[in-house]
Amino acid sequence: xxxxxxxxxxxxxxxxxxxxxxxxxxxxxxxxxxxxxxxxxxxxxxxxxxxxxxxxxxxxxxxxxxxxxxxxxxxxxxxxxxxxxxxxxxxxxxxxxxxxxxxxxxxxxxxxxxxxxxxxxxxxxxxxxxxxxxxxxxxxxxxxxxxxxxxxxxxxxxxxxxxxxxxxxxxxxxxxxxxxxxxxx
Numbered sequence: 001x002x003x004x005x006x007x008x009x010x011x012x013x014x015x016x017x018x019x020x021x022x023x024x025x026x027x028x029x030x031x032x033x034x035x036x037x038x039x040x041x042x043x044x045x046x047x048x049x050x051x052x053x054x055x056x057x058x059x060x061x062x063x064x065x066x067x068x069x070x071x072x073x074x075x076x077x078x079x080x081x082x083x084x085x086x087x088x089x090x091x092x093x094x095x096x097x098x099x100x101x102x103x104x105x106x107x108x109x110x111x112x113x114x115x116x117x118x119x120x121x122x123x124x125x126x127x128x129x130x131x132x133x134x135x136x137x138x139x140x141x142x143x144x145x146x147x148x149x150x151x152x153x154x155x156x157x158x159x160x161x162x163x164x165x166x167x168x169x170x171x172x173x174x175x176x177x178x179x180x181x182x183x184x185x
Contacts, residue, residue, distance in 0.1 A: 007129050008129075008133075011126060017164065022115055022119075028111075028181070033045035043107060044178075046107060048108060048117075048118070049108055049113075052120060059159050059163045060159070063128055065144045067156045075145060078150065090168075094173075142156070143155050
């Protein structure tokens, strides 16, 4: 499959999953979106904010870094990175991030805020996708290392693909939080 087809496919899947997340918001009150299963777990609203925050401030930022004409970077994927891209998804396990302001999103102010943030990430994905489709293939060899080193060094297209995989991975967390919210009702 050529690079442009792959990018187009990623965007189609990303648009679909973003629409799914937005439609699902109709099911919840703001109080339900704030409800946490325990003090050290995220609420559904926090998970919703995490998705566009990671997209805009991590994955797409690193994709742009890889596309920077003056950028440097190399290295390879870790074993986990190879596995994720071979499977086309994250493993179906819970990933625990350290507690703290850097990783823990705030509670959402409103459902409208969540929709706006998801839309902002969707629009940015399309902008980066257009850039990737027109970029010199040599610049696609530049890589940026995953901050937690979990996946190793990824190129711009891989960082771009990571966004959609990340949204899909959080569907598992959403299912757990849905079940928790429904038990509380």
